[in-house]
Amino acid sequence: MTKDIKISVIITTFNKEKFISNTVNSCLNQTFKNFEIIIVDTGSKDKTKNLLMKYRDQEKIKIFFIS
DSSP: OGGGOOEEEEEEESSOTTTHHHHHHHHHTOSOOOEEEEEEEOOOOSSHHHHHHTTTTOTTEEEEEOO
16 A cells, blocks of 8 residues: 555755755655655755756656746
8 A cells, every 4th residue: 555655755945055966866865766856946046056056867756946
């Protein structure tokens, strides 16, 4: 039954370059694998966007940039 459960992890971020990689990697390293990660960057002015771009090709991750 738990096989059918899909979890959506929603991460919102604004100017969190110091934390965003650890946050995303922590989600990716969970033992439960039936999940998606939705990341919403609300106009960061630091390097957050650049750090998120390294995850853009991963199937489990959807990234949205809102300015």
